[in-house]
Amino acid sequence: MSKIFVVVEHRDGKLKKVSFELLGLASQGGNEAYAILLGEGVTGLAGELAHYGAKKVFVSDSPTFKYYSAEAYSKAVVQIATQNGAEVILTGHTPTGKDFMPHVAAKLNVGLASDCTQISISGTTVTARRPVYAGKATAEVEFLGSGVRLATVRANSIGIPKPDTSKTAETSAVTIDIGQLKTKVLEVVRGAVGRPDVTEAAIVISGGRSLKSAENFKILEDCADVLGAGVGASRAAVDAGFRPHRDQVGQTGKTVSPALYIACGISGAIQHLAGMRTSKTIVAINTDPQAPIFQVADYGIVGDLFAVVPELMKEFKNLKEH
Numbered sequence: 001m002s003k004i005f006v007v008v009e010h011r012d013g014k015l016k017k018v019s020f021e022l023l024g025l026a027s028q029g030g031n032e033a034y035a036i037l038l039g040e041g042v043t044g045l046a047g048e049l050a051h052y053g054a055k056k057v058f059v060s061d062s063p064t065f066k067y068y069s070a071e072a073y074s075k076a077v078v079q080i081a082t083q084n085g086a087e088v089i090l091t092g093h094t095p096t097g098k099d100f101m102p103h104v105a106a107k108l109n110v111g112l113a114s115d116c117t118q119i120s121i122s123g124t125t126v127t128a129r130r131p132v133y134a135g136k137a138t139a140e141v142e143f144l145g146s147g148v149r150l151a152t153v154r155a156n157s158i159g160i161p162k163p164d165t166s167k168t169a170e171t172s173a174v175t176i177d178i179g180q181l182k183t184k185v186l187e188v189v190r191g192a193v194g195r196p197d198v199t200e201a202a203i204v205i206s207g208g209r210s211l212k213s214a215e216n217f218k219i220l221e222d223c224a225d226v227l228g229a230g231v232g233a234s235r236a237a238v239d240a241g242f243r244p245h246r247d248q249v250g251q252t253g254k255t256v257s258p259a260l261y262i263a264c265g266i267s268g269a270i271q272h273l274a275g276m277r278t279s280k281t282i283v284a285i286n287t288d289p290q291a292p293i294f295q296v297a298d299y300g301i302v303g304d305l306f307a308v309v310p311e312l313m314k315e316f317k318n319l320k321e322h
């Protein structure tokens with residue numbers, strides 16, 4: 001039995017799905033799942049964590065955590081984990097998780113398995129699978145020696161357990177000895193929101209350079225609205241100014257693993273594949289039958305996206321209505 005701590009994420013008063021996935025994983029196999037919840041005005045979220053398997057929730061509800069900062073988060077995680085005997089610490093392989101977990105590893109002087117798509121925890125034996133060489137191969141890694149085992153896990157790779165609303169968890173309010181911080185986040189300026197983020201969405205529809213303009217992405221947005229999908233983009237589309245960088249999928253963008261990924265007019269360069277090839281089902285629409293994206297696609301449509309996407313959208317609408 002291991003004591004597994006999950007650093008949970010939330011935004012706008014809502015917990016992120018990857019946190020539920022990790023709590024489900026952490027509470028399996030006789031292990032004990034503990035949640036670390038940091039933020040301001042977040043204590044009310046603790047109850048929901050119990051439904052997904054948290055036995056106890058350590059909450060630091062403080063203005064210090066009003067905005068995320070790697071420095072403050074890593075100090076808090078290290079303090080809570082060491083004071084309470086954590087054996088494994090997990091968090092999502094999100095922009096936040098990717099940022100603070102290396103700090104935690106450095107402070108604890110232990111290793112970190114990042115971007116895992118599978119984890120198995122049996123006593124002190126922790127093994128993980130993680131894509132390497134831009135997703136061309138998968139490495140299975142095992143932690144050796146003693147010390148806390150740390151891992152970041154790709155969203156959508158485990159699956160969310162069915163919540164058990166009868167479950168409750170003990171809540172422990174923690175005061176963090178934060179000391180002198182070197183940096184302070186003064187303000188967070190938000191981009192436009194409304195659609196699910198590509199890292200969280202169950203369906204992602206992405207467009208490439210072939211969309212030709214920011215306005216033409218409307219065709220993908222309309223389809224995304226029918227499907228409840230997130231809209232992603234290749235780096236070529238982002239560099240051309242058609243989409244903001246937060247939508248970029250790939251090696252220098254976000255890593256996604258949705259149930260369905262629809263690539264529209266994207267060639268399938270290795271750097272793009274690095275961010276989406278673990279998607280459960282991949283559909284590619286491309287005018288070039290030789291485009292590399294077809295090598296990873298489960299379904300391929302050779303055709304002009306400007307004709308194919310509206311037809312698909314009509315079918316999706318029909319399916320939803322009937």
Ligand SMILES: Cc1cc2nc3c(=O)[nH]c(=O)nc-3n(C[C@H](O)[C@H](O)[C@H](O)COP(=O)(O)OP(=O)(O)OC[C@H]3O[C@@H](n4cnc5c(N)ncnc54)[C@H](O)[C@@H]3O)c2cc1C
Nearest residue numbers: 208209210234235236250251252253265267271272287305
């Ligand atoms: C260090 C580094 C990091 C990188 N990181 C990333 C990254 O994170 N993400 C990323 O995406 N790229 C990344 N790249 C860039 C990558 O190498 C490619 O240049 C980029 O992915 C190409 O984008 P694209 O497929 O939209 O454009 P193109 O390669 O120009 O492909 C356009 C495709 O659209 C098809 N097409 C044209 N018109 C239509 C139409 N009407 N209907 C249907 N299909 C059509 C064409 O046949 C073609 O296959 C990186 C590159 C480097 C060097």
